[in-house]
Amino acid sequence: MGLFLLWFFFGIGVIIQLVYLLVIFGRTAWFKSITKSSKNQIPEEGVTVLVAAHNEFQNLKILIPRLFEQDYPKFDVMVVNDRSTDRTKRLLEEMMALYPKLRSVTIKYTPNHVTPKKFALTLGIKVAKNDVILLTDADCMPTNDQWIRKMTAPIREDGKTFSIGFSGYEVKSSLLNKWIQFETMLTALFYFSFGLWKAPFMGVGRNLCYRKSFFMEVKAFKGLWHLEGGDDDLFVNQYATGKNSAIVIDPCATTTSIPKETWKEYLVQKKRHLNAGKYYRGEDKRKIGLFSLSHALFWIGAIGLMIYFGVETELEQFLIVLGIVLVRSFLVLSIFNSASKKIQGSATPMNVLINDFIYLGYFWVLGSVSYQAKDIPWK
Known part of the structure; x- marks a missing residue:
């Protein structure tokens, strides 16, 4: 049962993460601007x-x-x-x-x-x-x-x-x-x-x-x-x-x-x-929450499965999970670098893969604390 749940969490996390990375975030990473020369005559x-x-x-x-x-x-x-x-x-x-x-x-x-x-x-x-x-x-x-x-x-x-x-x-x-x-x-x-x-x-x-x-x-x-x-x-x-x-x-x-x-x-x-963020519309909270939930499911499932297969010395299964993790890591790195070039003109140093893993704790810990906190003064 425990192994089934790990595969289930991992599978759901992989699917949703791929949708976010390729279908949603890809819109920004592979954005192509359209030049509108006809607008030049409009008075400023x-x-x-x-x-x-x-x-x-x-x-x-x-x-x-x-x-x-x-x-x-x-x-x-x-x-x-x-x-x-x-x-x-x-x-x-x-x-x-x-x-x-x-x-x-x-x-x-x-x-x-x-x-x-x-x-x-x-x-x-x-x-x-x-x-x-x-x-x-x-x-x-x-x-x-x-x-x-x-x-x-x-x-x-x-x-x-x-x-x-x-x-x-x-x-x-x-x-x-x-x-x-x-x-x-x-x-x-x-x-x-x-x-x-x-x-x-x-x-x-x-x-x-x-x-x-x-x-x-x-x-x-x-x-x-x-x-x-x-x-x-x-x-x-x-x-x-x-x-x-x-x-x-x-x-x-x-x-x-x-x-x-x-x-x-x-x-x-x-x-x-x-x-x-707690005052956003419900549908907008779900946009962020679904990504973060799938991100957590992905890493919990991946780490759990690799530990299990490592202990049981099931190398083939271990390599399958590791391969999926590496493919996702490549996509994350590619999308962040491409988006940074589109938006800022250059790829900014940001330790993408390490920080992607740290985000697992950041969102759930700081997000939960912030959600319950009283308003924090501007200045």
């Missing part, structure tokens, strides 16, 4: 780049000049100074003298019934000059001067409401950074692939675009005010559809953030992100 619509910042003096000092290097004719930058106690306000005053298209609004306090970042974003969007809003964070840098043009194209040219992009992290040599690269790419494989399958369910606020008019029409964060997170993924989860959304896969449309340097900082950040 104005864009507002919006940044909500709390004590981000050092990052804004670098970000603002970088934003004004963008090759796009009609855009401005709105920085919401959210209760900063550092030199942010003075920096913005100095920068506005240098960059006429830079604007700012200062928040001195947050009302009791709302959470800080949602209030900051809502105020910034309300006073934005343009209807196309492109969001990023203060510690997040565009990787190319075509970022605005590429990220806003689906909204300006194709009539979409949401444009969902990728935001990665700076590459460093630490084990933590390699895990961050892996987990970030796995998350992108989920929301890019389902988005390409006309079933979008999340986006990241470090690189997200939508229309101000839609934001105001649906009363934006209605029903989400009490949650610390979810200003990006839950907003997309509620309102994005296969018809009104586009996934932007282009190395010129990405941004790069500063990664956490310690495991403690990283785990706090991830707990906040994973905590928002």
